[in-house]
Amino acid sequence: DIQMTQSPSSLSASVGDRVTITCRASQSISTFLNWYQQKPGKAPELLISAASSLQSGVPSRFSGSGSGTDFTLTISSLQPEDFAIYYCQQSYGTPTFGQGTKVEIK
Amino acid sequence: QLQLQESGPGLVKPSETLSLTCTVSGGSISSGSYYWGWIRQPPGKGLEWIVSSYYSGSTYYNPSLKSRVTISVDTSKNQVSLKLRSVTAAETAVYYCARHVTLGYYYYMDVWGKGTTVTVSS
Numbered sequence: 001d002i003q004m005t006q007s008p009s010s011l012s013a014s015v016g017d018r019v020t021i022t023c024r025a026s027q028s029i030s031t032f033l034n035w036y037q038q039k040p041g042k043a044p045e046l047l048i049s050a051a052s053s054l055q056s057g058v059p060s061r062f063s064g065s066g067s068g069t070d071f072t073l074t075i076s077s078l079q080p081e082d083f084a085i086y087y088c089q090q091s092y093g094t095p096t097f098g099q100g101t102k103v104e105i106k
Numbered sequence: 107q108l109q110l111q112e113s114g115p116g117l118v119k120p121s122e123t124l125s126l127t128c129t130v131s132g133g134s135i136s137s138g139s140y141y142w143g144w145i146r147q148p149p150g151k152g153l154e155w156i157v158s159s160y161y162s163g164s165t166y167y168n169p170s171l172k173s174r175v176t177i178s179v180d181t182s183k184n185q186v187s188l189k190l191r192s193v194t195a196a197e198t199a200v201y202y203c204a205r206h207v208t209l210g211y212y213y214y215m216d217v218w219g220k221g222t223t224v225t226v227s228s
Contacts, residue, residue: 001169034214036153043202043218044153050212087153091213094168095155 002026002090006098012106019075021101023088028068032092035064035073038100039084047086048073078103108132110203110219118226124190128203128219135184136161141206142179142186145215146199154199158206159186193226200224 003026013019023033031051036044046055048064051071061076075082083105088098114126128142135142143158143166159165159177167175176189186203200223204215 030211032211032213036215043204043221044215045218046214046216049207049214049216055216089153089155089214092211094166095213097153097155099152 002029002093002096004088004090004096004098006086006088006101008101009099010102010104012104013078014106015078015080017078017106019078019082019103021073021086021103023066023071023073023098025069025071025090025092027092029090029092031067032090033064033066033071034089034091035062036087036089037082037084038087044087075103108205108217110205110217112201112203112219112222114201114222114224116223116225118193118224119228120194120226121192124188124193124197124201124224124226126188126201126203126222126224128186128188130184130186130205134181135179135186136181139208141166141208143177143204143206143215144188145202145204145218146197147202147221148196148199156190157188195226198224198226 005024007022033051035048038044052064063074085100085102109131111129118124141158144156157177161179174191178187200221202221203219205217
């Protein structure tokens with residue numbers, strides 16, 4: 001299995017902050033990398049596919065980048081509704097997810 | 107608007123079979139190049155992909171679960187079903203149904219159900 005490791009596991013930030021979450025794959029996965037947001041008690045929602053393709057309806061403050069083994073999810077200006085857990089997921093092999101990054105209010 | 111709704115027993119005994127159904131509304135399960143599948147999430151933990159299937163039969167499995175998993179797609183009822191045999195307490199989780207978009211290696215879940223909680227306990 002391809003292992004996905006996210007960092008940090010959690011972070012505290014304020015509204016308006018720029019936030020960056022990193023996801024590293026155990027082997028090269030090209031750009032076969034997706035990002036999801038999950039709020040408490042809710043199902044995950046797809047934010048970004050193919051490393052950098054923003055899904056329809058997702059605010060432009062979210063962006064993704066990277067290829068190979070290293071990827072980032074950036075929130076340019078954190079909003080109150082962005083406090084959630086974020087997961088990366090690779091699709092180069094059997095789909096696997098990172099362990100999640102919890103974004104909390106500072 | 108496409109909606110997915112999971113249903114099934116909330117309590118399953120250890121060693122028995124977990125059976126869940128996902129009912130798709132607002133669209134046909136046999137339209138487009140979508141797969142339909144299942145992901146689970148133990149309490150307080152991360153996500154684990156289980157299985158997905160195309161309506162006409164092509165199926166992908168998580169190798170660690172393949173020997174115990176059956177997925178079926180019923181186009182007449184617009185439903186996809188999951189059976190997981192010989193469950194243990196460690197498989198207590200929220201089980202999600204999701205639509206899978208496949209474009210070669212680009213493979214992601216773009217529509218999810220709300221999830222159903224399954225507890226494995228005697």
